[in-house]
Amino acid sequence: MELATAFSGLRRPRDIRTRLTLWYVVVLAGFLCLYAIGTGVLLYLDLYTQLARHTIEDIETVEGLLFFTTDGVLHFRDDYHNHPESKHVQERYLEVLSPDGRILFRNDRLGNLTLGGAVFAREGIGGYSERSDRLADGTRVVLVSRRHSMDKRAVVIRLAYSVEPIWSQLRSLLLAFVMALPLALAGAGVAGLVMARRALAPLAQITRQAEQITPENLHERLPVENPGDELGQLAEVFNRTLDRLEKAFEQMRRFASDASHELRTPLTVMWSVGEISLRRPGTREEYRETIGSMLEEVNRLTRLVENLLMLSRQDAGQIELQQQPVKLLALARDCAAMLDVLAEEKSQQLLIAGDEAAVVMADGLVLRQAIMNVLHNGIKFAPAGTEVEVRAWQESGGVWLRVSDQGPGIPEEHRDKIFDRFYRVDPARSNRNGGNGLGLSIARWAVEANGGTLRLETSRESGCSFVFEFPAEE
Amino acid sequence: MRILVVEHEPKVAAALRAGLEAEHCAVQVAAIGEEGFYLANTERFDLILLDMMLPGRDGVEILTHMRRQGVQTPAILVTARDAVDDRVRGLDSGADDYLVKPFAFSELLARMRALLRRGRQELPASVRIGDLEVDTGARVATRGNIALELTPREFDLLEYLARHRGRVVSREMLARDIWNETARHTPLDNVIDVHIARLRRKIDEPFAKKLLQTVRGVGFMLRE
Numbered sequence: 001m002e003l004a005t006a007f008s009g010l011r012r013p014r015d016i017r018t019r020l021t022l023w024y025v026v027v028l029a030g031f032l033c034l035y036a037i038g039t040g041v042l043l044y045l046d047l048y049t050q051l052a053r054h055t056i057e058d059i060e061t062v063e064g065l066l067f068f069t070t071d072g073v074l075h076f077r078d079d080y081h082n083h084p085e086s087k088h089v090q091e092r093y094l095e096v097l098s099p100d101g102r103i104l105f106r107n108d109r110l111g112n113l114t115l116g117g118a119v120f121a122r123e124g125i126g127g128y129s130e131r132s133d134r135l136a137d138g139t140r141v142v143l144v145s146r147r148h149s150m151d152k153r154a155v156v157i158r159l160a161y162s163v164e165p166i167w168s169q170l171r172s173l174l175l176a177f178v179m180a181l182p183l184a185l186a187g188a189g190v191a192g193l194v195m196a197r198r199a200l201a202p203l204a205q206i207t208r209q210a211e212q213i214t215p216e217n218l219h220e221r222l223p224v225e226n227p228g229d230e231l232g233q234l235a236e237v238f239n240r241t242l243d244r245l246e247k248a249f250e251q252m253r254r255f256a257s258d259a260s261h262e263l264r265t266p267l268t269v270m271w272s273v274g275e276i277s278l279r280r281p282g283t284r285e286e287y288r289e290t291i292g293s294m295l296e297e298v299n300r301l302t303r304l305v306e307n308l309l310m311l312s313r314q315d316a317g318q319i320e321l322q323q324q325p326v327k328l329l330a331l332a333r334d335c336a337a338m339l340d341v342l343a344e345e346k347s348q349q350l351l352i353a354g355d356e357a358a359v360v361m362a363d364g365l366v367l368r369q370a371i372m373n374v375l376h377n378g379i380k381f382a383p384a385g386t387e388v389e390v391r392a393w394q395e396s397g398g399v400w401l402r403v404s405d406q407g408p409g410i411p412e413e414h415r416d417k418i419f420d421r422f423y424r425v426d427p428a429r430s431n432r433n434g435g436n437g438l439g440l441s442i443a444r445w446a447v448e449a450n451g452g453t454l455r456l457e458t459s460r461e462s463g464c465s466f467v468f469e470f471p472a473e474e
Numbered sequence: 475m476r477i478l479v480v481e482h483e484p485k486v487a488a489a490l491r492a493g494l495e496a497e498h499c500a501v502q503v504a505a506i507g508e509e510g511f512y513l514a515n516t517e518r519f520d521l522i523l524l525d526m527m528l529p530g531r532d533g534v535e536i537l538t539h540m541r542r543q544g545v546q547t548p549a550i551l552v553t554a555r556d557a558v559d560d561r562v563r564g565l566d567s568g569a570d571d572y573l574v575k576p577f578a579f580s581e582l583l584a585r586m587r588a589l590l591r592r593g594r595q596e597l598p599a600s601v602r603i604g605d606l607e608v609d610t611g612a613r614v615a616t617r618g619n620i621a622l623e624l625t626p627r628e629f630d631l632l633e634y635l636a637r638h639r640g641r642v643v644s645r646e647m648l649a650r651d652i653w654n655e656t657a658r659h660t661p662l663d664n665v666i667d668v669h670i671a672r673l674r675r676k677i678d679e680p681f682a683k684k685l686l687q688t689v690r691g692v693g694f695m696l697r698e
Binding site: 439 | 557660664690
């Protein structure tokens with residue numbers, strides 16, 4: 001079992017460290033082999049060339065030592081050696097032929113072997129014919145021929161030296177290489193493994209730490225040892241991801257707790273209204289009243305759930321926008337036409353003014369909802385008899401829409417929270433007429449989804465003023 | 475009228491049965507998909523009310539299969555899922571209408587009526603409720619020979635209520651059919667309330683007999 005795991009592990013090591021080292025060793029082995037082959041070839045060529053040159057030089061010597069006796073027999077003078085036994089260490093192979101292929105002389109070393117076979121055309125004429133050959137006994141030689149004229153007779157001198165010493169030299173070189181290779185590779189492998197382990201150590205730490213991250217300790221961060229290198233960057237990216245995750249998680253947690261709180265209110269009403277009505281027998285009318293009251297809460301719950309669903313779709317980016325040019329002022333007028341009755345009830349005046357040509361690229365329906373929510377807010381919170389103004393304008397930098405009322409405004413400490421979900425300036429003013437606390441956050445999403453921003457103008461002394469801003473179209 | 479209700483949740487099924495029987499329908503309830511499919515294939519119904527999420531084969535599967543078998547009974551899909559994809563999937567499977575849970579029963583009745591009426595329009599030129607007369611052609615409303623001064627929107631509202639006289643009209647129906655809004659939202663709810671209050675002031679306040687009634691938690695109704 002363990003062997004099998006080890007074997008499969010051998011096939012494809014799981015950790016980067018081993019893989020890296022293996023690659024390293026394989027590549028190194030490849031390079032070493034190439035290097036050895038290259039060296040061997042170069043060395044061989046070099047030695048061979050040297051031997052060939054030596055052979056040519058030797059022909060010059062041999063030429064001077066050949067002579068014909070009067071009976072026409074060719075002889076080789078080998079009495080030039082200082083020591084007679086030296087002629088036995090001579091390694092040259094020598095054969096002299098007449099141009100028509102008759103053998104005139106063979107030296108002792110050659111014995112009765114032939115050197116190079118039949119004479120070919122123009123062999124040795126006007127230079128040295130050099131070639132590789134193999135004797136009948138298998139000895140590889142470098143063979144040089146030379147046409148020579150003696151006593152007005154042309155002869156072909158063939159002289160050869162064995163290249164076997166070169167090969168044996170190469171063989172011992174190869175042997176040394178083969179013996180040294182595993183040692184070199186093992187050394188490189190161990191060094192590579194150690195280095196890879198050291199380089200990847202922070203990664204192992206990141207892994208350990210990341211494994212321990214749960215919703216409970218999202219605030220923990222990885223230590224960044226060297227922000228400059230790749231692993232430091234990885235740790236930083238990881239930390240930034242954690243930042244975002246923590247924020248999103250916090251938002252979600254708050255959202256869930258807010259939402260359940262909001263859901264609790266209508267549930268409490270339904271529970272108590274229903275239970276109390278059942279405590280004692282009532283009239284038909286009383287029961288109708290009770291059920292009606294419960295149905296109202298059901299309605300409220302339904303609306304809340306719809307809104308929550310919409311928010312979650314917004315968060316998930318599941319709402320597809322159909323953007324086209326939208327005239328801001330016309331859209332505002334459309335909203336005002338619908339909400340006008342609400343203003344009338346409070347003797348408020350809705351003023352719509354500005355640049356008719358102010359156009360933005362947006363999903364009209366979504367943007368309309370945003371304007372509607374903000375305008376409704378203004379009507380709701382401004383006192384009776386005042387004005388709510390909607391103004392649209394455009395400049396080179398963008399397109400704006402401002403909804404301002406003459407209401408009490410928003411106290412300093414609430415200003416940056418009014419766009420938060422379920423946030424109400426006056427917590428007591430919940431469900432009944434204060435809506436569900438989602439209007440502005442839905443509006444802000446709607447504007448931002450269409451590439452704009454929605455903010456509260458804080459410079460104003462009194463009243464409340466919301467500004468929609470859209471970048472200019474290119 | 476025979477109606478098949480395929481609904482898994484027993485409380486919802488019981489409520490639908492009670493409500494529909496009160497409207498003089500014969501109701502057959504199936505709790506699981508296979509049973510619904512069997513009934514739809516073997517018996518004749520005038521309308522099928524089909525829950526989309528059922529254990530086993532879901533509503534869409536059943537409907538697709540049914541349509542393939544040539545069963546042409548009008549069907550309304552009921553579901554708690556209202557993503558656009560779900561709607562498209564539902565309508566593609568051969569549903570005639572699509573209703574998202576939770577829904578008002580009056581909404582269901584209105585949809586059913588619309589579905590069964592489809593093809594044969596019966597729009598009377600004028601509707602009478604007691605001494606209130608709504609002339610839809612001339613767009614004039616009178617009560618007891620006194621002409622009522624209504625804004626166009628108020629007349630639309632009155633005409634709609636008159637067409638549904640004796641039946642509850644929910645806010646959803648008003649939002650969709652009078653204001654042409656795709657979704658109900660808080661501002662619109664307030665707007666509807668104001669318009670209803672104004673309409674009531676004009677058609678009911680000067681008279682002893684009140685016709686426009688608020689059914690608390692459900693909607694509004696014009697009734698003698």
